[in-house]
Amino acid sequence: MKILTVANQKGGVGKTTTAVNLAVSLSALDHRVLLLDLDPQCNATSSLSALLPDQPRRDIYAVITDYFQNPATPVSFSLTPTTLEPLFLLPGSADLAALEIELSEHPDSRVFLRKILRSPLPPSLSPPRPPSSPTADPPLDFDYLILDTPPGIGLITVNALVAADTVLVPVQTEYLALEGLSQLLRTLILLQKNFQTTLDSVSILLTMFDSRLRLSRAVRDEITSTLPNFHTSFSTAVCHTIIPRNIRLAEAPSHGKPILLFDPSSTGAEAYLDLAREVLNAESRQ
Amino acid sequence: MKILTVANQKGGVGKTTTAVNLAVSLSALDHRVLLLDLDPQCNATSSLSALLPDQPRRDIYAVITDYFQNPATPVSFSLTPTTLEPLFLLPGSADLAALEIELSEHPDSRVFLRKILRSPLPPSLSPPRPPSSPTADPPLDFDYLILDTPPGIGLITVNALVAADTVLVPVQTEYLALEGLSQLLRTLILLQKNFQTTLDSVSILLTMFDSRLRLSRAVRDEITSTLPNFHTSFSTAVCHTIIPRNIRLAEAPSHGKPILLFDPSSTGAEAYLDLAREVLNAESRQ
Numbered sequence: 409m410k411i412l413t414v415a416n417q418k419g420g421v422g423k424t425t426t427a428v429n430l431a432v433s434l435s436a437l438d439h440r441v442l443l444l445d446l447d448p449q450c451n452a453t454s455s456l457s458a459l460l461p462d463q464p465r466r467d468i469y470a471v472i473t474d475y476f477q478n479p480a481t482p483v484s485f486s487l488t489p490t491t492l493e494p495l496f497l498l499p500g501s502a503d504l505a506a507l508e509i510e511l512s513e514h515p516d517s518r519v520f521l522r523k524i525l526r527s528p529l530p531p532s533l534s535p536p537r538p539p540s541s542p543t544a545d546p547p548l549d550f551d552y553l554i555l556d557t558p559p560g561i562g563l564i565t566v567n568a569l570v571a572a573d574t575v576l577v578p579v580q581t582e583y584l585a586l587e588g589l590s591q592l593l594r595t596l597i598l599l600q601k602n603f604q605t606t607l608d609s610v611s612i613l614l615t616m617f618d619s620r621l622r623l624s625r626a627v628r629d630e631i632t633s634t635l636p637n638f639h640t641s642f643s644t645a646v647c648h649t650i651i652p653r654n655i656r657l658a659e660a661p662s663h664g665k666p667i668l669l670f671d672p673s674s675t676g677a678e679a680y681l682d683l684a685r686e687v688l689n690a691e692s693r694q
Numbered sequence: 695m696k697i698l699t700v701a702n703q704k705g706g707v708g709k710t711t712t713a714v715n716l717a718v719s720l721s722a723l724d725h726r727v728l729l730l731d732l733d734p735q736c737n738a739t740s741s742l743s744a745l746l747p748d749q750p751r752r753d754i755y756a757v758i759t760d761y762f763q764n765p766a767t768p769v770s771f772s773l774t775p776t777t778l779e780p781l782f783l784l785p786g787s788a789d790l791a792a793l794e795i796e797l798s799e800h801p802d803s804r805v806f807l808r809k810i811l812r813s814p815l816p817p818s819l820s821p822p823r824p825p826s827s828p829t830a831d832p833p834l835d836f837d838y839l840i841l842d843t844p845p846g847i848g849l850i851t852v853n854a855l856v857a858a859d860t861v862l863v864p865v866q867t868e869y870l871a872l873e874g875l876s877q878l879l880r881t882l883i884l885l886q887k888n889f890q891t892t893l894d895s896v897s898i899l900l901t902m903f904d905s906r907l908r909l910s911r912a913v914r915d916e917i918t919s920t921l922p923n924f925h926t927s928f929s930t931a932v933c934h935t936i937i938p939r940n941i942r943l944a945e946a947p948s949h950g951k952p953i954l955l956f957d958p959s960s961t962g963a964e965a966y967l968d969l970a971r972e973v974l975n976a977e978s979r980q
């Protein structure tokens with residue numbers, strides 16, 4: 409099971425769009441995927457609203473508070489199935505915003521998510537039987553956990569970075585998004601030192617790229633030339649796949665569908681399928 | 695002196711672009727303006743880097759920690775002048791991110807900014823003499839304080855909302871930015887009740903608007919039709935000015951200049967001058 413966290417403290421760079429569409433593309437390529445919505449805005453959850461049952465299951469806030477109230481008993485996830493077998497969701501909650509204050513003094517405040525996700529999976533993690541095959545016994549785990557995070561570097565994002573095997577950093581190909589990149593890499597180095605993270609790779613994903621714009625090309629060239637200067641114990645690379653600016657990606661959430669179902673022939677859908685294949689290839693090479 | 699806070703928990707909607715270019719446009723129309731960068735990313739500060747002296751003055755973090763360490767003595771701001779005469783800056787600091795944890799238990803944790811900005815202005819607030827007129831005695835206050843805030847609704851943003859007379863909410867004309875709007879209005883109502891804020895108006899500013907796109911038009915129509923349903927004790931309205939998507943606005947920060955100096959004839963420069971006039975008109979009507 410690989411934990412992939414999508415993060416960037418800069419706002420509006422395509423974190424949610426990437427987490428949702430990468431999760432869907434990986435499950436379309438027959439991998440068992442759990443998408444976790446760790447943003448109080450719940451944008452990942454609403455981006456898939458057309459694929460969810462009417463009664464959503466437990467949300468991430470309930471799972472986290474359960475862990476703190478009953479640390480000795482295995483956490484019960486009772487995940488939300490989607491109409492896209494084998495994709496499951498742990499929905500977001502507006503109450504997550506309160507956690508920053510509630511937990512800031514707790515000794516586990518930066519590692520609780522890693523403990524929740526990595527502890528020996530209790531039987532209750534086994535997702536509910538997919539509606540299509542009531543008799544099959546669902547497997548106990550997933551191939552990928554994809555974590556969508558809020559902007560900023562608050563407690564929730566720190567937890568998601570500490571829990572990650574891989575961090576995917578969407579960077580909008582504009583100047584202000586470029587500025588924050590070195591700050592984020594320094595934060596990752598610090599977290600690895602302080603919490604012995606299992607982080608082995610950081611990938612920069614260029615998003616909203618418009619090859620006609622000088623700015624897009626300039627930012628792409630700047631990132632590909634400066635990244636090698638960062639000496640880290642984890643590997644850093646720029647994804648081969650580049651996500652183009654494609655209005656269909658911005659329209660899809662208003663229909664509650666991922667791009668693969670909203671407009672499968674769009675450049676956005678193709679790009680996220682390419683990204684999924686690149687993620688799968690990277691893993692098979694390790 | 696009017697305190698105008700630019701805020702929206704959704705990331706990447708044009709908060710910094712609006713705070714910087716509105717502050718510059720108001721000062722170009724001969725008003726004394728102080729821009730405060732409350733975002734640990736310091737994007738507002740870097741967007742004006744070409745107008746700043748080599749040695750920046752005290753930053754916002756130094757001012758806030760000074761207030762907490764020496765509550766009895768007047769705060770010394772020593773503001774940073776810019777090459778644009780009546781515009782001054784209180785630069786941002788990456789250390790702001792630490793405040794969320796450091797101050798969360800303090801009794802003043804949500805009102806400290808209002809106290810710092812509204813207390814009888816100590817002589818030290820008087821901005822340094824503008825380089826061009828060493829003998830003139832600078833006035834003690836400003837016509838406008840413009841506050842740029844980070845994404846999310848953390849401690850810093852709450853403080854900026856509690857201190858505000860007016861809140862300007864940039865909303866990118868896309869679906870996910872629309873979703874968070876009602877959550878923000880509910881937060882403002884709650885803050886007004888709990889902290890007796892002086893908030894008298896909330897204005898929604900449509901940004902990155904592309905009239906050729908169905909999505910832009912649909913989001914604009916949705917906002918203008920649903921806003922009147924929000925019954926609040928402060929007035930809410932959609933700004934008459936709409937900021938178009940204009941690549942020059944995204945290029946300007948890489949030159950450290952506001953749009954008015956980077957490309958004065960661009961649609962972006964015209965729109966922010968229109969917005970400044972609209973803000974001035976709204977005030978003269980009160």
Ligand SMILES: Nc1ncnc2c1ncn2[C@@H]1O[C@H](COP(=O)(O)OP(=O)(O)OP(=O)(O)O)[C@@H](O)[C@H]1O
Binds near residue numbers: 557656657676706869
């Ligand atoms: N490649 C793309 N082409 C066009 N629009 C895009 C693309 N990727 C994302 N968008 C749109 O840009 C906006 C910002 O994207 P998104 O919300 O995914 O960013 P985010 O980093 O998750 O934001 P936040 O910081 O608020 O969590 C959304 O309206 C989204 O629909």
Ligand SMILES: Nc1ncnc2c1ncn2[C@@H]1O[C@H](COP(=O)(O)OP(=O)(O)OP(=O)(O)O)[C@@H](O)[C@H]1O
Binds near residue numbers: 706737
């Ligand atoms: N009207 C516009 N047309 C084109 N690009 C724009 C426009 N307004 C802002 N931008 C660009 O869009 C990106 C996001 O804008 P900006 O950084 O101002 O948003 P923000 O809300 O301050 O983001 P954050 O949530 O990270 O603080 C930036 O790259 C900016 O240059």
Ligand SMILES: [Mg+2]
Binds near residue numbers: 425
């Ligand atoms: Mg998001």
Ligand SMILES: [Mg+2]
Binds near residue numbers: 733844
């Ligand atoms: Mg900003």
